[in-house]
Amino acid sequence: MTSTNAIGEAVKRREDFRFLKGLGRYTDDINIPRQTYCYFLRSSVAHAQIGRIDVSQALVAPGVVAVFTQADIDASGPVGGLPCGWQVTGKDGAVMKEPKHPILAAGKVRHVGDPIVAVIAETLAEARNAAELIDVELAELAAVVDMKKAIAGGGQTVHAEAPDNLCYDWELGDKAAVDAAFASAAHVTKLDLVNNRLIANAIEPRVAIGHYELANGDYTLYTTSQNPHVIRLLMGAFVLQIPEHKLRVYAPDVGGGFGSKIFHYAEEAFVTWASKQILRPVKWTADRSESFITDAHGRDHVTHVEMAFDKNANIIALKCETLANMGAYLSTFAPSVPTWLHGTLLAGQYRTPAIHCNVKAVFTNTVPVDAYRGAGRPEATFILERTLSKAARELGLDQIEIRRRNFIKNDQFPYQTPVAVVYDTGDYAASMDKAIELADVSGFPARKAASKAKGKLRGLGVASYIEACGIAPSSLVGSLGARAGLFEAATVRVNPTGSVTVLTGSHSHGQGHETTFAQVVAEKLGIPMESVEIVHGDTNRVPFGLGTYGSRSLAVGGTAIVNALDKVIEKGRKIAAFLLEAAEADIEFKDGSFQVKGTDKKKAFGEISLAAYVPHKYPLETLEPGLEETAFYDPKNFTFPAGTYICEVEIDPRTGEVVIASFVAADDFGNIVNPMIVEGQVHGGLAQGIGQALLEHAVYDDNGQLKSGSYMDYTMPRADDLPSFTVATTVTACTHNPLGVKGCGEAGAIGSPPAVINAICDALSEYGVDHIDMPATPARIWAAIRAAK
Amino acid sequence: MTEIVVEINGRSIRRQIEPNLLLVDLLRQDLDLTGTHVGCDTAQCGACTVHIDGHAAKACNVLAVQVDGSYVTTIEGLSRGNDMSVVQAAFKEAHGLQCGFCTPGMVMAATDLLSKTPKPTEAEIRTGLKGNICRCTGYHNIVKAVQIASGQTTV
The missing domain is CATH 3.30.365.10 (Aldehyde oxidase/xanthine dehydrogenase, molybdopterin binding domain)
Structure with missing residues (x-):
């Protein structure tokens, strides 16, 4: 020590x-003298015109200090909407549609959970009770939920500013080169993929306490944030127009984030604004049900991918079309996730010479979608690694061999990909070799035979991922649409x-x-x-x-x-x-x-x-x-961690139940300062990735109701759902920072979903099942086996 | 209002309380024992796990009036001053925590598990802790911590 x-x-x-x-001192542990409690009356429907709001009974209810709607905020002076921190420019220079996101709903509610009225009282119970006395007229509209229907035309629009619900239509890569390569291909593998909607579910719910002090005009916001200065900038400059020197943002111990606590949320701006109105501190603590319908969700991509090969199984081109859900409003960094954090990673670890990707971002009457652990990179990796394993099967090649054959070689670094980024260094064969050794791949046939003797199916899945960390330099990200430095x-x-x-x-x-x-x-x-x-x-x-x-x-x-x-x-x-x-x-x-x-x-x-x-x-x-x-x-480049994961599953064909028999992660994070902490980061990422592959799914019904809105319905990975992991590292030091470090926080969540699904598809191959959507629940696997029979 | 007398972390507490007050709110709001956390509203996450009369219970799912006459131990009562209990020390040793939010409940659940099953297998540990959700660690090092605390392994 x-x-x-x-x-x-x-x-x-x-x-x-x-x-x-x-x-520990978390935000909810903080209480300030004379503090009041805020409760938000939220929309229980996905899409509706707001009519008359009658708060008269709530105003005189016991303990109530104040009741506010967006009209009160508008009347208080110049207050902006919640800003978006990234402007994506689509095809032909068309700038994304950026509808206003008021603090409280104005005119319409656009998702279940949209806040309509805020009640502030002496106690939380009094605020809740008073909210029940509020009468809001809602004229319900058809909910826009399915992305394909949303952009098909002729239906409801979420925002008048975005006809047909299209936020942007973006592309990256050389379409002509891709088309030419496909015309000469010896083999083409096609897949339709769903990257399931997830909820970050940090165990600490979000909390915000606003405190305005009349004595000196200073504001303090206590909040559960991953980036307090960013909140100060966004809320101070764009929403409440408080200069930085009069606004302190304090995020003490924060109980997990995983992306969901990056963003500037309405509640932060509201409690800060409200504290000045009532000249008392205002505290809001989300309960978990509220977190489910207000924390930004993650993923939710639907993709069609095609990969072209020459006669030697070299990848000669990749093209994919993706619909990406933005939800009802643009969350802080939402537009960047399916574009610059996704399209730029589609070379993976491979020498693919031509790549084209098209992303349409879609508004729906669902909770805003933004970055969740990995943010765009898990989606890119899932596309590549699922497609490669399917191609290997179609071509009669081993899933390891097809990857090795296409790896960028060590002497090719720095490597310019066809999707804008330059990898500085890597040794993809080394992490592959390490994973193969630790997973005892050569012993797999014997283990498969042993499973078969017990009436079980066994499968082995490989996934080789790349990720891009420390997004930079600022001048580059600025040219790509970022409204902040990095x-x-x-x-x-x-x-x-x-x-x-x-x-x-x-x-x-x-x-x-x-x-x-x-x-x-x-x-x-x-x-x-x-x-x-x-x-x-x-x-x-x-x-x-x-x-x-x-x-x-x-x-x-x-x-x-x-x-x-x-x-x-x-x-x-x-x-x-x-x-x-x-x-x-x-x-x-x-x-x-x-x-x-x-x-x-x-x-x-x-x-x-x-x-x-x-x-x-x-x-x-x-x-x-x-x-x-x-x-x-300000870094000169991203860092590019990479690695290979190998998952082995055993499936009971009678029930569809999957047991992860082993999971090996071999990562190259560059130099490592604390290996214990790095291993812990990988474990946590693996759990979230395996959770995505097997358990987790945020499901909306056709009316825009979140069906998986509690821990009774949204399946969080628990201790008995997961195995112990085998993790190891190989090292190529990052070339452009003095520590030679790359970043390890997201890798586990990026590489593991395709490794698990590839293993399941390998196990089910004898039934001719070549794909299964996430989460691969027992019901889905059982149905796939039945359908194949 | 109802009067309760309850021993919390070795101290006798006499309080007039509302009958609908939850134990977790008594602990956090009235007694400022903020180590017991609230992570959900359906008694699923276990962040609020405490011991009532020596058994693990979710304090969000117990009315304060129900602990009248009982003794309650919270994370603050598990060890004194700079000391840590065997389980607390094992969690540190094994890196069985990251953000720390589920940790008090997890430690209380693990302590309860070991009091009933002193030498649990890995499967028994995983089953025994499935009432507590951790989003950071993937449970790998939590399992290891319980194995260390039970004297079955070292790091």
């Missing part, structure tokens, strides 16, 4: 003590006696940054980890930040810390040169000391920091006192 050379060690997490003792900031504050406070714009909601980042600082400065404190999640303490999502924290946020540390060391060398009466060029920083090269003259890090703050003997003419440095780091 006191090691100073801590990079690469499985250091136990320093945040665990407070969590294990019940001393750099990260860090301040390293060396205190007078040599301890270090690091202020990072990354946000930890389970990732263990307080440990991993401290390991990096301890190693770079040669000081004990105990002397390092990591501060995050508070816009009043951290200079700036873009937060944690897209597996970016160590590659981008960690690099910002390293760059700030380099500045600290550089200044330390100047101070040391003065104190040691040596030339600056002769000072080297080693093992926590500044020393004159080739001599035993040196000053410890703590002596230099003390001199910086007590500058009695100090080069004041040329150097400022103090030792604190800030760095902003």
Whole structure:
């Protein structure tokens, strides 16, 4: 624990003590004197015109402080709608349709859960009870649910601004080259795929507390966010028009995010606005039923894919057409997910020379859909890896061989794909070899025979994924439509006696940054980890930040810390040169000391920091006192983690029940700072990916009612649904950040769904079943077997 | 209002409460024992698991009046000061937690499991904890933590 050379060690997490003792401080644990409670009356129907709203009885109900509708918000002054952070430009330069997203519903309700009226009372029970006294006239309209019908024309529209419910029609790649390749193909494999709608379901529901202080005009928003500075920017600048210096956004311990806590939500803006109206703090805590119908959902793509091969089973072209559900409004980063986070990954690990993809984004009367762990990359990987395994079967090739034959070779890096991105490095054969070894693929036929003897089916599924983390550089993403930069900031504050406070714009909601980042600082400065404190999640303490999502924290946020540390060391060398009466060029920083090269003259890090703050003997003419440095780091490229996953399943053909017999993940995340934490990230991702493949599905009926709206209906993976995992890593270091790190947060959720479905299809191949949709429930498998018979 | 007397984490509490007050709200709102968390509204997630008279129970699904005369242990009562119980220490050792939100309930459930089945098999651990949802860990390291706490393995 006191090691100073801590990079690469499985250091136990320093945040665990407070969590294990019940001393974590989550947003709902915060209560402010004179606090009121907010309850939202939400639409129980998917699509309706709002008529008269009568709140008169609620206003006089016990404990009620105030009742607000959107009309009250509009009357209060200039208040904007919830902004979208990414503008996609479609075919022929057509800019996406971006309908207004008011804080509370205006004119129409557009999904079950759309907030109509907010009731604020002394207690939550009083707010709830008063909401029952509100009368809202709703003239119900036909619900737009099915994407194909939604864009077919002639039906209802969700927004007048988007005729036929089309948000954008986007394409990427060279269509002519793809068509030419298909014309010469020896074989074409086709598939229709559904990437099932999921709900992130962080176990901590969202919470927001708005607190306006009349004394100084300051606002504070306490919120369950993965990126408090982004919320401050979006809510302050676009919605409530509060300048940054008067708005503090504080996201303390956050109980999981998985993407769903990136976005700026209506409730955050409402409680902040309302607190100024009533001059009291306003607290809102979602209950789980509310989370299901208000947290942004994930995935929900429908795709037709075709892959063309030459006579040697080399992929010569790929084309796919995707419908992507946006839901009822554009959530913060929704438009980017099926486009730049999806189309750009369609080369996968392969040398496919020509790729074309077309994505139509569709408005429906469902909860907004946005990034969920992996965001676009799981969908791309599912397309490629399902299609390749189906092709292997059609071509009579082994599913491993067809991948190997098409891998980008090690000497081809940096590799320019036909879908815009350049992979800096990788060794796809190495992770494949590692997975094959750990999965004991050569022993599979014997295990299959043993299963067969028990009347069971056994299948082996392979999936090789690539992902893109740390989306950057800002200039590029700006040209693609991002309305934010994607750099990260860090301040390293060396205190007078040599301890270090690091202020990072990354946000930890389970990732263990307080440990991993401290390991990096301890190693770079040669000081004990105990002397390092990591501060995050508070816009009043951290200079700036873009937060944690897209597996970016160590590659981008960690690099910002390293760059700030380099500045600290550089200044330390100047101070040391003065104190040691040596030339600056002769000072080297080693093992926590500044020393004159080739001599035993040196000053410890703590002596230099003390001199910086007590500058009695100090080069004041040329150097400022103090030792604190800030760095902003904007990466030159994405990082590209990759790996191969192998899943083995056993299926009972009489019931359709699937048991995961083994699951192996071999990942290349570049260099690793804390292998224990990295393994934990992979485990969690695998559980979510296996959950998608076997259990989870957010289902709407034709009326736009969410049928899977509780933990009784939406099947969360539980301990007895999952196996123990075998995980391993291979390493090619990222070439463009100083730590050589790539990112590990999403890989498990990206690579595992096709590995599971490929295994199931392998097991069912003797029945001629060549595809099964996710989630592959016992009912679906049983029906597929019956249909084949 | 109804009067209850209940021992919580070794302290006797006498309170006038509304009869519809849930135990979890008594703990979180009235007693500021915020280590017990609320993750759902259907008694499915287990984040609110506490011990009532030595048995695990979901505090969101128990009325406070029902614990009149009982003793209740919450995560805050599992160990004192800087100490951690065997189960708490094992969760840290095995990296059996990430965001920490399900953790108090998971630790209480695991403690209950081990009190009844001191040397559980992996299957018994998985079945024993299926009332508690964790979204971060994939349960792999939670299972390992329980194996460590039961003395059946080390990391």
